[in-house]
Amino acid sequence: MTAPMRLTFFFSLITFSFVFVTLLWHRIRLGKLAEKVEQLRLKLSV
Amino acid sequence: MFIIAVGMVFFYAPTEAVMGNVQKVFYFHVAAAWVGMLGFMAAGVAGIAYLRKNDRKWDIVSMAAVELSLVFFFIAIVLGSIWARPAWNTWWTWDPRLTTATVVELVYAAYLLLRQGIDEPDKRARFGAVYTIVGFISVPLTFLSIRLLRTIHPVVVGDNNPEAEGASA
Numbered sequence: 001m002t003a004p005m006r007l008t009f010f011f012s013l014i015t016f017s018f019v020f021v022t023l024l025w026h027r028i029r030l031g032k033l034a035e036k037v038e039q040l041r042l043k044l045s046v
Numbered sequence: 047m048f049i050i051a052v053g054m055v056f057f058y059a060p061t062e063a064v065m066g067n068v069q070k071v072f073y074f075h076v077a078a079a080w081v082g083m084l085g086f087m088a089a090g091v092a093g094i095a096y097l098r099k100n101d102r103k104w105d106i107v108s109m110a111a112v113e114l115s116l117v118f119f120f121i122a123i124v125l126g127s128i129w130a131r132p133a134w135n136t137w138w139t140w141d142p143r144l145t146t147a148t149v150v151e152l153v154y155a156a157y158l159l160l161r162q163g164i165d166e167p168d169k170r171a172r173f174g175a176v177y178t179i180v181g182f183i184s185v186p187l188t189f190l191s192i193r194l195l196r197t198i199h200p201v202v203v204g205d206n207n208p209e210a211e212g213a214s215a
Contacts, residue, residue, distance in 0.1 A: 008051075008059040009073055015051040016077035016118070020085060023114055031106035038167075 071129045076202055079122035079147075083185050085115030086154065090182035093175035105171035108178050109161065116154050123147055134198060143199040146188040153181045 001009070055073045062069035089111035096104035126144070127137050138144065157177050164170040192199045 002060060005059050005062075008054045009076070011054055012051050012073040012077045013080060015047050016074075016081045017084070018047055020081045020114060020118060024085070024088075024110055027110035027114060028107055031110055032103070035102065035106065 065133065068129060068132045071125050072202075075122055075125035075129055078118045078125060082115045082119030082122055083189065085111045085118065086150070086178075086182060086185045089115065089154075089178040093178035096171060096175040097179075102167070102171060105174060108174060112154050112157055112178065116151065116158075119147070119151055119154075123151065139198070141199055142191040142195040142197045143188065146184065146191045150184045150188050153184050157181060 051073075055070050059070070059073070061067055089108045092104045092108035092111060095101075096108065123144075126147075130139070131137050157174065160177055161170055161174055164173060191197065192201050
C-alpha cells in the first residue's frame, strides 16, 4: 500500500467508527425512551 | 466526514496497479467489517456489565450494538462479494473467512430471534447477556481464520498469505 492509500484507509476506518458510534448513541437513546414508555404503560394499567 | 472519505477513495487514493478501480471497494469493505467486529465486542462487554451490575441500561447498549453491527457486517459481506467477483471470478465461495463471517452474521441474527422469544424483560436481558458473551467466540475466530487456515482471502493487517488472491500489489 502506498502512503495515500494508507491515509485513505485509516480515514475510512475513522469515518466508519464515527458513523457507528453516532448511530449507536441514537439507538441507545431510543432504547431508553422505549423502556420509559413501557414503564409508563405498566403504571397506567395498574 | 463520510463525503470526505468517499472523495479521498475516488480522487486522492491512486488506482491499484493490478486490480484497478474495483480495489476501491476495499476501503469500505474493511472499515465496515472492522466496525462490525468492534460492535460485537462492545455487545459482549455490555453483556458482562449487565451480569455484574444487573442494570437494564447495559442490556439496551448490548442490543443496540448487536443490531448496528449486524447491519455493518452485512454491508461488509456484500461489499466483499462485489470485490470477489473480479478478484476470484465468483460472487461467493465457501472459503474459511467467508464461512466464519456468515456464521457470525447468523449467530447474532439468532440473538435477535432469542430476544423476541422471551417475554419477561429481566430473563430476556440475562439470556441476551450470556448469549452475546458466548456468541463473541465466533468473532475472533473469523478474524483469525485468514491467519490460521488455508484461505484465498488476503490479510490486510500483519503478514500476508502468499496463497491469497486479490491482495494489493
